[in-house]
Every structure is written in C-alpha cells, then in structure tokens.
Amino acid sequence: MKKTAWVAGASGLVGGHLMSQLCAHKAYDRVIAFVRSPSDAPWSKHSKTEQWPVDYANLNALQLESKVDDLFCALGTTRKRTPDPVVYRRIDVDYPNDFAQLGLKHNAQFYGAVSAHGASTKSLSGYLKMKGDMESGLQNLHYSRLAIARPGMLKGDRGEFRMLEKFGEVFTDRLPGNYRTIHAQDVAAALIDAANSSSGKLAIMASKTMQGAFSRAQMHDR
Numbered sequence: 001m002k003k004t005a006w007v008a009g010a011s012g013l014v015g016g017h018l019m020s021q022l023c024a025h026k027a028y029d030r031v032i033a034f035v036r037s038p039s040d041a042p043w044s045k046h047s048k049t050e051q052w053p054v055d056y057a058n059l060n061a062l063q064l065e066s067k068v069d070d071l072f073c074a075l076g077t078t079r080k081r082t083p084d085p086v087v088y089r090r091i092d093v094d095y096p097n098d099f100a101q102l103g104l105k106h107n108a109q110f111y112g113a114v115s116a117h118g119a120s121t122k123s124l125s126g127y128l129k130m131k132g133d134m135e136s137g138l139q140n141l142h143y144s145r146l147a148i149a150r151p152g153m154l155k156g157d158r159g160e161f162r163m164l165e166k167f168g169e170v171f172t173d174r175l176p177g178n179y180r181t182i183h184a185q186d187v188a189a190a191l192i193d194a195a196n197s198s199s200g201k202l203a204i205m206a207s208k209t210m211q212g213a214f215s216r217a218q219m220h221d222r
Helices: 013-024 056-061 085-105 126-139 163-172 184-195 213-221
Strands: 003-008 028-035 049-053 070-073 110-114 145-150 202-206
Touching: 003 013, 003 085, 013 028, 013 070, 013 184, 013 213, 056 085, 070 085, 070 184, 085 110, 085 126, 110 126, 110 184, 126 145, 145 184, 184 202, 184 213
Parallel strands: 003 028, 003 070, 028 049, 070 110, 110 145, 145 202
Antiparallel strands: none
C-alpha cells in the first residue's frame, strides 16, 4: 500500500523541494501540506497534493480523521523576519515538536526534520542552541524512526534576494565537508530516502553526506 506524507513548512526552500519530490515519488499517493494560507507553488497543482490551512499555535487542538505514515518538517524563521525571541523559539522549537506529537496521534512511524550543522543544546549560538533543543525534544518522542538533517548553508531559489547569503555562497561553496553550501533539493532528497530505507531508529545526517542526494535518487529511479 502506498503512503501518506504530511509536510510542515511547505512554502519554504526545503519544504518546497520536499513537496515536489514526494509528489514524484512512487511510494506516496497523498502528500499533504500544512500551510498558514493556500499556496500556488508548482507542487500545489499535482494530483497527489492536498493543502490543509492550520494555525501552528493550536496544532494539538486539530481533530483530524486521517492516518499518516511519514512526517517531514522544514519549519524555521530568521531573526530579521521574527525579531521577538519568544516567537522565534516558538517557530523553531515548539512548532516542530507539536507537529511531531500530532503525527504520533495519527499513527505516524517516521519523522524527518531539518535542523542545522552545529546544532547542540550546549551551543553558545542562540540559533544553534534552538536547533539543538528542537532535536532533543524530538528524540524524547516515541517515533519508530527519526531522521534529522543537519545542512550547512542552504542554496536554492528562495523567491527573494538575500545579499549576505549570496556573498556567503561564493566563499562557502569552496569550503570542505560540512561547511560547504548544500542545495536544498539534496536535503529534501536525503530525508525522503531516510523515510524509505531500512535505517535504524535514529539517523543524524551530516551536510557532507547529503551532498548529491537528489542526483543519486534520480539515478536510482531510472
């Protein structure tokens, strides 16, 4: 039987690639985007796609008559967009964990989350500490399988120009290992592969291991 996937953060960079790749994947026949407002992105036109408008602040109040197999979370914000530290933490830490708990109520077996290279509950960086706290919360839940992607600086079409990131890419494209920029489509492909492989209960995926994941998936499907 084919699977149902839920995606949080579908309007973002990695989330958009998750939606497109899940719709093209033979293992899934329903791909449901949790959205604040309906999207008209290309993936929204696919026959497998459904969009469910939700209030992330009240996810636990949702009454859904639906079973789900795999959850994918690419929620996140930036200090520029969300200067209030309380709201910033809510989006980056609380919402991903609330989404995971909702999935467990509906028999989900897999949860794939986008974190960041260097994430740690002990980090001196506020951003990396939040990602570490998010990961810690997820690991305390009872998923059969959990995959956490820790990409370096992401690249891809965000639909907006970020000057500092573009300058950063010129430098980080030349760095080795986990510090090298990684395309968002590779992060999405790595998470989908983890959902459909026989990996163990917990998979922490380093940025360097996810490089080229999209091309590998394309080759595998040929």
